[in-house]
Amino acid sequence: MRKKLNTIDKGTILLSGNEAVARGAWEHGVHFASAYPGTPSTEILETIAEEYDEIDAQWAPNEKVGLEVVAGASFAGARVLSAMKHVGLNVAADPLFTLSYIGATGGIVIVSADDPGMHSSQNEQDNRLIGKAAKVVVLEPSDSQEAKDMVGEALKISEDFDTPVLLRLTTRICHSKSMVTLGPRKEVPVKGYVGDIKKRVPIPAHARAMHSRVEQRLKDISAWGAECSLNRIEEGDTSLGIITSGISYQYVKEVSPEASVLKIGLSNPLPWNLIEKFINMVDRIIFVEENDPYLEENIKARFLIEADGKSIIPLEGELNPQIVRKAVHPGTTKEITFSEIQLPARPPALCAGCPHRGAFYCLSKLGGSSTGDIGCYTLGLMPPHNALETTVCMGASIGVLAGIEKAVGREGMGKLVAAIGESTFVHSGITGLIDMVYNGNTGTVMIMDNSLTAMTGGQENPTTGKNLRGEPAPVLDLEKLVKACGVKHVCVVDPHDLPEMEKVFKEEMNRDELSVIITRRPCIMAYKPIRKGIAVVDPEKCISCKLCMKLGCPAITWDGEKPEISKHLCWPDCNMCVQVCPVDAISKDMGGQS
Amino acid sequence: MKSVTNVIICGTGGQGILLASEVLCAAALRAGNDVKKSEVHGMSQRGGSVSSHVRFGEKIYSPLVEKGCADLILSMEKMESLRWSPYLAPHGKLVACDLEITPMTVNTGHAEYPDVNEIIEKENLPVTLIPAVEIAEELGNLRVVNVVLIGAVSPHLPIDEAHWTQAIEERVPPKALKVNLEAFRKGRELFGN
Numbered sequence: 001m002r003k004k005l006n007t008i009d010k011g012t013i014l015l016s017g018n019e020a021v022a023r024g025a026w027e028h029g030v031h032f033a034s035a036y037p038g039t040p041s042t043e044i045l046e047t048i049a050e051e052y053d054e055i056d057a058q059w060a061p062n063e064k065v066g067l068e069v070v071a072g073a074s075f076a077g078a079r080v081l082s083a084m085k086h087v088g089l090n091v092a093a094d095p096l097f098t099l100s101y102i103g104a105t106g107g108i109v110i111v112s113a114d115d116p117g118m119h120s121s122q123n124e125q126d127n128r129l130i131g132k133a134a135k136v137v138v139l140e141p142s143d144s145q146e147a148k149d150m151v152g153e154a155l156k157i158s159e160d161f162d163t164p165v166l167l168r169l170t171t172r173i174c175h176s177k178s179m180v181t182l183g184p185r186k187e188v189p190v191k192g193y194v195g196d197i198k199k200r201v202p203i204p205a206h207a208r209a210m211h212s213r214v215e216q217r218l219k220d221i222s223a224w225g226a227e228c229s230l231n232r233i234e235e236g237d238t239s240l241g242i243i244t245s246g247i248s249y250q251y252v253k254e255v256s257p258e259a260s261v262l263k264i265g266l267s268n269p270l271p272w273n274l275i276e277k278f279i280n281m282v283d284r285i286i287f288v289e290e291n292d293p294y295l296e297e298n299i300k301a302r303f304l305i306e307a308d309g310k311s312i313i314p315l316e317g318e319l320n321p322q323i324v325r326k327a328v329h330p331g332t333t334k335e336i337t338f339s340e341i342q343l344p345a346r347p348p349a350l351c352a353g354c355p356h357r358g359a360f361y362c363l364s365k366l367g368g369s370s371t372g373d374i375g376c377y378t379l380g381l382m383p384p385h386n387a388l389e390t391t392v393c394m395g396a397s398i399g400v401l402a403g404i405e406k407a408v409g410r411e412g413m414g415k416l417v418a419a420i421g422e423s424t425f426v427h428s429g430i431t432g433l434i435d436m437v438y439n440g441n442t443g444t445v446m447i448m449d450n451s452l453t454a455m456t457g458g459q460e461n462p463t464t465g466k467n468l469r470g471e472p473a474p475v476l477d478l479e480k481l482v483k484a485c486g487v488k489h490v491c492v493v494d495p496h497d498l499p500e501m502e503k504v505f506k507e508e509m510n511r512d513e514l515s516v517i518i519t520r521r522p523c524i525m526a527y528k529p530i531r532k533g534i535a536v537v538d539p540e541k542c543i544s545c546k547l548c549m550k551l552g553c554p555a556i557t558w559d560g561e562k563p564e565i566s567k568h569l570c571w572p573d574c575n576m577c578v579q580v581c582p583v584d585a586i587s588k589d590m591g592g593q594s
Numbered sequence: 595m596k597s598v599t600n601v602i603i604c605g606t607g608g609q610g611i612l613l614a615s616e617v618l619c620a621a622a623l624r625a626g627n628d629v630k631k632s633e634v635h636g637m638s639q640r641g642g643s644v645s646s647h648v649r650f651g652e653k654i655y656s657p658l659v660e661k662g663c664a665d666l667i668l669s670m671e672k673m674e675s676l677r678w679s680p681y682l683a684p685h686g687k688l689v690a691c692d693l694e695i696t697p698m699t700v701n702t703g704h705a706e707y708p709d710v711n712e713i714i715e716k717e718n719l720p721v722t723l724i725p726a727v728e729i730a731e732e733l734g735n736l737r738v739v740n741v742v743l744i745g746a747v748s749p750h751l752p753i754d755e756a757h758w759t760q761a762i763e764e765r766v767p768p769k770a771l772k773v774n775l776e777a778f779r780k781g782r783e784l785f786g787n
Contacts, residue, residue, distance in 0.1 A: 014619055014629060040634075119634045143630075143657075176632035176657035177619065247657075254656040321660040334662035337686075338679040338719060344705030346606060346674070346697040348640035376640065383702040549701065554641050557696045558703075568736065 005051040009184035017173035020144035020180050021083070021111060022047035024151025026055060029188030031078040031106070033057040034066040036427065037456040038085030039120040040174035041113035045083055046459075049468045054185060055081075059460060059468045062394070062427040063088035067095045067110065074106040075200060077191025079155050083111040086127050087393065089166075091428070096164065097134045101210035102200050103162035105191060107155030110136075113169045116290045117318030120171075120455075122374070122391060124316065126292040131166040131268045135214050137221060138166045138268035139230065142249040144178045150265065153230060161217055161224075168267065170290060172247040172318065218269045225271035233278050234261040241282025242328070243275070243295055248288045248319055255325040255332075264295060275299055286312070286328060290319050350379050352555035353529075353571020355450050355521035358495035359419075360385040361551055361576070362502045368415035368509065370446070371404070373397040373429070375421035376455045376523075377448050384552045388419060395420070395428025402432065402441045410442050415509055417517075422449040422478060423461040430485065436514055437486035444508040445487075445516045447478060448495075450523040458525040482516045489515035496521055498579045524571055533589040534570035535577050537563050541585035548577045548586065598651035599752060600659040602678050605670025606695050607641050610740035613765065614668070615646035617744055618751075620761035622650035625753045632657035641698070643674060668747050670740060671695050672710045675721060682720075689747050689785075691739060692723040722746075724785050730777065737770075738777035745781025755782070 006026060015023060021044050025033060033055055035045040048057040060066030063084040070082040084092060089112045096110065112130075115121040131138035137157055141147040147169065154165035198206050225231055237258045244252050245264040252261060262278040264270070279285065287296040287309030296309035312327040313319070326333055350357050360380040363370065364387040372378055372388035373396065380388035390400050397418040405413045420429050425447050433445060453459040460466040462476040482490050489511060493504045501519070508515045535555075542562050549558060555569035556577060565577070565586070578586045599622075603615045615631055622629045627650035634644075647659045661680050667688045669675030675690035682688060699705040714721045726742040733742075741762065748758050759775060766774045 014623060014631075171634060172632060172657065175634055176630060178630045178654070178657065179628060250655045250657065254660070320658050321656045325660070334660055335684065336662045336680050337684045338682050338717060340680050341676045341713060341717065343673060343677055343708060344697050344699045346641070346643040347699065348607065348642035349698040351640060379640070382698065383704065552698065552702065554698060554701070557701055 006053060006185070008182055010182055012179050012181045014177045015144045015148075015180045016043065016175055016177045017141070017144050017147045017169055018043035018175070019047045020148040021151055021167070021169070022052060023180065023182065024148035025081045025109070026052040027148070027183050027185050028152040028155050029079050029186050030055050030081050030109075030155070031190055032070065032073040033081040033083070034060045034069045035083040036060050036063045036066055036088060037453050037459040038063075038088050038113070039456050040115060040171040041083045041085050041088070041111060041169070042456045042459065043174070044111060045468060057468055061462055063092040064095060067092040067099070070108065071095060071099055074104050074108045076106070076193040078106040079188050080106055081109045081111065081151070083113070085121065086112055086114040086125050087121060087123065088112075089127055089130055091394065093130065093134070096130075096136070098202055099164050100134045100136045101202050101207060101214055104158045104164055107158035108164040109151055109154045109158065109167055110164055111167045111169060113171070113174050114291070115171050117171065122393070124291055126294060127166065127168055128267050128294045129292060131168065135218060136164045136166050136268070137161070137266070138168055139265055140168050140246040140267050141173060141265070142246055142263070143173070144176070144180045146265065147173060148180055150230070157221070161221055163217055163221075168246070170247055221266075222269040222272055225266045225269065226273035228266065230265035231271045231274050232263050233274065233281070234263065235281070236260045238281055239283045241278060241285050242288055243278070243285060243299065244288040245295060246290065248290055248324070251319055251321045251324040252288050252328070254321050256328050259328075267294065270295075270298055272302060276303065279303055279305060288313055288319070288324055288328070291315065347382065348379065349382065349552065349554050350376060351524055351571070352553050352569045353524045353574040355495045355519065355523065356380065356448055357551060357553065358498055358501050358576055359446065359448060359519045360387045362498060362505055363387045363417070364550070366415060366502065366505055366509070368417065368505065370417050370419035371397045371400040373418075373420040373424050375424055375448075377419055377421055380419060382552070384550050389416070393428075394424050395432055398429050398432030398436060398445055401443045401445070402436045402439070405441050405443055410512070413443060417444040417446050417505075417509070419446050419448060421454070422447055422451070422463045423453040425478070426462050426476065430481070433482065433487065433516070434485050442512055442514055444511070447482075447516060447518045449478060449518050449520045450526070452523040452526045454523045454525060458523065478518055482518075487514055487516050489513060490518070491515075492518045492520050494521055495519040496574060496576055498576060529572040531572045531590055533572055534567050535565045535575065535586050535588040537565055538585045538587065541583050543583050543585070545582060547580050547582060551576055551580060553577065598649060598654065600664045600666075600683070601648045601751070602645055602659055602664050602667045602681055603648065603670075604643070604645040604667065604674050604678055605691075606674060607644050609644070609670040610737065611644050611646055611670060614670075614740040614744055615648050617741070617758075617761045617765050618648050619650075620764050621753045621757045622648070624757040624760055627651055628654045630654045630657040643677065645678065666747055666750055668743055670743065672723070673708060676710065676713060676719070679717070679719060686720065687750055688719060688721045689743065690721060690723055691726040691743055693727050693739070722785065724781075726781070729780055729784070733773055733777055733780065735770075735773045738774055741774045741777040742781040745778040746785035748778070748782050
């Protein structure tokens with residue numbers, strides 16, 4: 001049995017950036033952590049729960065609540081951490097901006113995991129800009145060791161300067177592994193709650209004084225930042241000076257080891273004195289940073305210098321060593337021996353046995369579609385279902401459906417329903433549903449309850465009956481909740497029961513009142529199959545009608561004439577292909593227990 | 595000795611790419627290297643293309659392999675072996691499982707699964723195809739396909755056999771250890787040359 005990491009207090013091991021943040025929280029005395037799962041940040045809280053019993057860690061229903069709970073624990077004098085993906089910080093922006101005024105009693109670290117390249121996100125926002133707008137400190141690590149160390153720095157800055165600190169990671173920091181030297185946990189006692197109205201109630205009379213303090217704080221930290229170890233000049237050949245931060249620093253060192261480098265670890269407020277020194281030291285400056293020209297614009301505006309940055313480094317997408325090499329040293333690009341080969345794309349697909357498949361199959365069959373949301377079921381947009389037409393943000397499926405009805409009426413809305421997962425519904429869908437009830441909408445909301453926050457890898461949520469640590473937790477009753485919102489017509493259906501699923505869609509789409517369909521069947525990641533045996537095609541009976549292909553099941557492939565079902569991929573508890581076949585050419589034993 | 599070794603392990607979601615790259619990292623660490631690796635989680639799973647970059651040597655900066663620099667590409671799926679070809683160094687090797695997994699774009703009739711052997715010949719790609727699924731079936735456990743492949747590529751990397759087996763012991767659950775070590779040896783014996 002592998003030893004838990006909280007029993008090891010020295011040595012060097014390979015950790016991802018997320019694991020390193022969890023380790024940093026443990027070593028630097030964090031008492032409490034709260035988050036909502038979101039790629040690429042999810043493993044931070046998972047690691048804390050698995051390895052570090054000394055930290056009380058929990059999933060929040062959404063990022064706003066996660067940050068508020070953490071703020072309360074800080075008010076009571078505990079060191080705290082809240083983690084989220086970049087768009088999660090939009091949800092938590094309301095508490096963030098005022099928490100900036102209030103400050104921190106116990107140190108507050110807020111982790112924002114940005115996703116340049118949009119590996120798993122709907123936009124590419126650069127949260128250094130949010131940190132600046134909120135007037136909080138922003139730190140940017142460039143590897144796992146720094147990610148761990150910067151959690152400690154962040155907590156110290158937070159307490160010394162009375163400010164929340166944003167630790168801005170990116171996908172390549174979160175999900176890359178590099179060497180980390182471990183240390184012991186340093187216990188930091190919880191100070192205890194002491195009320196302080198002037199500090200924590202930002203009525204205008206108090207908030208004006210708070211704002212003055214915030215502006216002074218930024219000046220103080222900028223001056224301190226010129227001397228601190230978070231920022232450093234690596235002096236090399238002074239004919240070229242590169243200003244960089246985060247993962248871009250590693251690419252710069254890879255392709256330009258001789259250049260002088262100003263490595264920024266403290267991105268807000270910027271260390272002006274140090275930057276000025278660097279500008280005076282080198283002949284030519286290049287800014288190498290991912291996504292927005294944050295360093296470039298701020299530094300150019302302050303010092304009115306001529307320099308390359310986004311003129312040669314792409315603003316869109318993720319950077320990598322070849323992009324940085326091409327921009328900084330165009331003559332040294334590596335020879336490509338083997339050219340790129342055009343291949344069919346391999347996009348993700350709903351898993352074989354996925355409960356969402358039944359719902360999208362039936363919706364598509366009836367000529368319906370959906371306003372969509374954020375989760376695995378966003379894949380409902382893909383062929384062969386083509387049954388999802390909008391996605392904005394967590395919870396927006398409901399508001400968007402409501403708005404379409406307001407613009408074009410029930411008739412114009414046609415066969416659109418809202419498609420939202422149970423975790424996303426709890427996160428941000430409830431208020432949308434209340435809006436539909438309150439404002440007289442008549443549409444149908446489909447809550448796709450697979451008893452798991454699935455797309456982020458399978459996390460518990462308030463509807464699953466377990467908490468982050470896998471311990472029993474009260475189950476949020478979705479039917480009662482929906483009824484309490486004022487919805488009169490609520491039904492629950494097994495999405496693998498295709499005739500029933502189809503019947504329910506028909507009924508609800510024709511109803512002149514608001515209704516909620518809860519499609520309920522657990523995600524295949526949530527349990528071991530109850531049955532055994534897989535579906536088999538009888539080629540003698542098969543009439544090559546291709547109806548089974550309309551399920552879009554990855555286990556079913558077409559050999560040119562007949563379907564084939566992969567014994568490796570077929571999910572034993574699913575028999576949707578058996579139901580779909582019009583000539584009983586697909587059979588499966590659904591009786592046996594595994 | 596070359597200071598940095600660059601490896602890309604690729605395939606489709608659910609094929610054990612992450613475990614394979616964990617084993618490689620653990621072996622490279624035991625051999626006394628600095629190590630970095632990088633992969634992307636989330637949407638790329640669910641049967642999509644998955645890749646893991648592993649770099650080791652005296653000192654590593656970028657966790658990503660640069661185009662034209664991979665000493666080795668190990669693919670768990672036949673067609674996926676071709677996707678990363680521009681990353682291969684002039685001297686690089688490409689080892690792939692001969693398993694074909696049909697992408698959804700092919701299932702839905704939006705694309706055709708290519709004739710991989712024909713492309714390998716036409717592009718003169720240094721590919722070795724390995725029937726790792728058959729070997730895993732012989733060993734009685736389909737989940738060790740990835741470790742058969744690790745065994746097959748192991749002699750091409752500057753890591754001693756002892757470090758490989760220690761890495762497998764470190765990364766594989768005890769009850770699956772025996773079959774995984776067998777898979778490694780089988781892969782190394784049959785295709786290691």
